Amino acid sequence: MTSTPLVALVGNPNAGKSALFNALTGARQKVGNYPGVTVERHSGKLVLPDGRIVELVDLPGAYSLEPSSPDERVTRDVVTGAQIGERLPDALIVVVDASNLDNHLRFALQLIALGLPVVVALNMIDLAARDGLTLDPVKLSAELGVPVIPTVAVRRRGLDEVKATLSGLIVESAAIRLRPSDPAIGEDIVTLQRRARKIALGATVSEAPVRRWTHALDAVALHPVWGVLLLMVILFTMFQAVFSWATVPADAISAGIAWAQESIRATLPDTPLRSLLTDGLLAGVGAVIVFLPQILILFAFILVLEASGYMVRAAFLMDRVMASVGLSGRAFIPLLSSFACAVPGIMATRTIEDEKDRLTTILIAPLMTCSARLPVYTLVIGALIPDRHVLPFVGLQGLVMFALYIMGLVGAFVVALVLRRTVTAGVSSGFMMEMPKYQMPRLRDVAIGLWSRAEIFLKRAGTTIALTIVLLWVLASYPVAPAGQKQSEYSIAGRIASGIEVVVRPIGFNHDIALALLPAMAAREAAVGAIATVYSIDNPDDPRGDNQLRRNLQARWSLPTALAFLMWFVFAPQCISTIAVTRRETNGWKWPAFMVGYLFALAYIAAGATYWAAIGLGL
Ligand SMILES: Nc1nc2c(ncn2[C@@H]2O[C@H](COP(=O)(O)OP(=O)(O)OP(=O)(O)O)[C@@H](O)[C@H]2O)c(=O)[nH]1
Ligand SMILES: [Mg+2]
Numbered sequence: 050m051t052s053t054p055l056v057a058l059v060g061n062p063n064a065g066k067s068a069l070f071n072a073l074t075g076a077r078q079k080v081g082n083y084p085g086v087t088v089e090r091h092s093g094k095l096v097l098p099d100g101r102i103v104e105l106v107d108l109p110g111a112y113s114l115e116p117s118s119p120d121e122r123v124t125r126d127v128v129t130g131a132q133i134g135e136r137l138p139d140a141l142i143v144v145v146d147a148s149n150l151d152n153h154l155r156f157a158l159q160l161i162a163l164g165l166p167v168v169v170a171l172n173m174i175d176l177a178a179r180d181g182l183t184l185d186p187v188k189l190s191a192e193l194g195v196p197v198i199p200t201v202a203v204r205r206r207g208l209d210e211v212k213a214t215l216s217g218l219i220v221e222s223a224a225i226r227l228r229p230s231d232p233a234i235g236e237d238i239v240t241l242q243r244r245a246r247k248i249a250l251g252a253t254v255s256e257a258p259v260r261r262w263t264h265a266l267d268a269v270a271l272h273p274v275w276g277v278l279l280l281m282v283i284l285f286t287m288f289q290a291v292f293s294w295a296t297v298p299a300d301a302i303s304a305g306i307a308w309a310q311e312s313i314r315a316t317l318p319d320t321p322l323r324s325l326l327t328d329g330l331l332a333g334v335g336a337v338i339v340f341l342p343q344i345l346i347l348f349a350f351i352l353v354l355e356a357s358g359y360m361v362r363a364a365f366l367m368d369r370v371m372a373s374v375g376l377s378g379r380a381f382i383p384l385l386s387s388f389a390c391a392v393p394g395i396m397a398t399r400t401i402e403d404e405k406d407r408l409t410t411i412l413i414a415p416l417m418t419c420s421a422r423l424p425v426y427t428l429v430i431g432a433l434i435p436d437r438h439v440l441p442f443v444g445l446q447g448l449v450m451f452a453l454y455i456m457g458l459v460g461a462f463v464v465a466l467v468l469r470r471t472v473t474a475g476v477s478s479g480f481m482m483e484m485p486k487y488q489m490p491r492l493r494d495v496a497i498g499l500w501s502r503a504e505i506f507l508k509r510a511g512t513t514i515a516l517t518i519v520l521l522w523v524l525a526s527y528p529v530a531p532a533g534q535k536q537s538e539y540s541i542a543g544r545i546a547s548g549i550e551v552v553v554r555p556i557g558f559n560h561d562i563a564l565a566l567l568p569a570m571a572a573r574e575a576a577v578g579a580i581a582t583v584y585s586i587d588n589p590d591d592p593r594g595d596n597q598l599r600r601n602l603q604a605r606w607s608l609p610t611a612l613a614f615l616m617w618f619v620f621a622p623q624c625i626s627t628i629a630v631t632r633r634e635t636n637g638w639k640w641p642a643f644m645v646g647y648l649f650a651l652a653y654i655a656a657g658a659t660y661w662a663a664i665g666l667g668l
Contacts, residue, residue, distance in 0.1 A: 052136075054139040056141070059111070059141055062084030062109075064145055065172040067079065085400035103215070108127055113159060143168070147176070154249055167195045180486075271365060285451060291427075292447045292450065321526065328585035335581070340423060344420050347420060357488060360385065361485055376469075382397055384461070387414040394417065398414070408473050408640065409465055409473045412643070416648075425615075432602040432603055433603065433608055514571070524545070525586050536587055553566070555657060557661075570624065572624060588601075
């Protein structure tokens with residue numbers, strides 16, 4: 050055998066496969082304390098103790114070899130060698146959760162029966178110990194007929210033993226292939242479960258249930274009244290924090306940008322290059338980067354809630370609401386991921402087995418407020434909504450932000466309700482998710498999560514957004530307006546915007562907004578950058594800094610216009626990546642076209658209604 054041996058990590062969802070994958074390869078795949086985190090195969094390099102290199106693949110979790118959802122199909126196809134363009138693995142690392150052994154052994158038995166060389170990673174033994182459970186890996190190994198290594202993936206315990214065992218297995222591997230005579234092949238699920246339970250019981254040395262505090266926590270977290278209240282308090286605190294904690298770092302960043310602009314102005318002669326650097330890149334991209342602290346605060350909350358095991362509880366609480374609009378309980382996690390970005394959210398729908406369920410979830414995912422909307426919301430709210438307290442500890446700005454998020458959710462539920470009665474009619478499947486164990490979030494995991502978010506955000510700012518801004522700067526700077534004419538209206542960009550303005554004037558949008566709508570299609574945050582760039586070009590002699598943009602907005606936008614603009618951002622389909630991933634996941638243009646159409650219609654109506662209602666109320 051000349052090619053690199055292939056080893057696959059398989060097991061039930063949430064067993065710790067990705068954590069083990071990261072520990073073994075040094076990769077940074079996402080781990081999360083809920084089932085269905087990994088939905089695609091990922092591969093990495095693992096160096097065995099004897100120096101050989103092995104390709105390790107991390108697979109989506111599955112409950113059995115009979116796939117019930119698209120992500121489980123990937124797993125089945127890889128381990129049976131049916132995956133196109135992929136060879137049969139040379140060995141499997143079957144990951145089982147020690148504290149949930151009988152359930153996880155069921156799938157493990159099926160995998161062992163395939164006949165590939167197997168090492169079982171008896172993972173999360175630390176949590177088993179915490180729950181008062183002691184297991185005997187030697188006995189388990191004897192029962193299963195394969196090596197069993199106790200591991201704690203997140204503390205890197207047992208890794209060397211796994212690697213050593215693996216090198217032994219791969220040497221022998223060449224001859225062994227499928228053993229169809231094994232009883233577990235074709236064994237029905239009930240017999241399999243019975244066998245799994247027996248083996249698990251046999252390997253249990255002692256069990257002293259000390260899970261009372263988990264139950265006590267769940268009595269509150271899952272309570273129909275207290276649980277919902279708790280969820281509301283958590284979400285609300287999150288939005289207040291996004292506003293109040295970010296001020297200091299955001300001010301520092303914007304002071305830094307203003308300083309850079311001033312220094313360039315002071316050193317470079319007044320040329321188009323100077324304008325491109327200061328009015329284009331620094332004003333535009335800077336206006337977006339200022340929001341990094343807020344995005345990180347939002348994600349810190351989400352990551353901690355995920356890692357603690359609370360998120361699935363929130364999903365469980367929402368299940369009744371979701372079912373009442375015809376969504377599957379499994380839709381919660383994809384929808385939740387969409388709060389970061391609809392692209393991974395739409396990919397996460399692969400854990401939903403029913404096609405109609407899945408399609409409905411894909412179609413409403415863009416209505417979840419993605420993090421790219423945050424800069425737009427914050428800028429407009431910060432400039433035009435008064436900063437005062439409606440109650441002690443409850444600021445008006447945070448409240449408006451919270452309302453915008455809720456608006457997206459309500460919109461999504463209404464759309465789901467309509468879709469389920471029309472284009473995606475069908476029965477919805479119920480809630481089918483194990484409750485993960487509560488865990489103290491690990492600082493390192495949260496830090497890595499935040500780091501990768503910051504990287505994504507800054508990369509976007511440095512590529513897509515910067516390019517959009519440069520393009521906009523060119524279009525907004527030329528042709529140069531004669532004296533007495535406004536550059537933002539005379540330029541090419543200005544004329545395009547005037548065309549768009551005809552369509553959007555009835556819903557209260559002004560020329561600035563019309564100009565920002567196109568860049569927002571590349572990335573929503575670019576709307577903020579675009580507005581900043583245009584103001585900067587129009588008023589090159591304005592003092593720089595954070596307040597410049599805000600002052601301009603206050604002078605040029607009325608409150609009804611601002612509210613209509615916010616409403617537009619709640620609903621409008623604004624990003625090309627979302628459309629592209631929808632095309633990929635639904636295999637065609639029909640559904641993305643439908644999605645774009647209904648979202649634009651909704652955005653137009655909602656923004657218009659808001660504008661005229663605000664005018665009517667005399668705001
Ligand atoms: N205490 C403890 N936690 C662990 C261990 N292994 C993984 N975890 C945690 O368990 C959760 C699930 O881990 P993942 O690696 O995402 O699980 P997975 O098997 O890849 O899950 P899917 O991708 O959903 O199939 C995460 O919160 C991990 O931090 C372990 O050995 N001990
Ligand atoms: Mg995973």
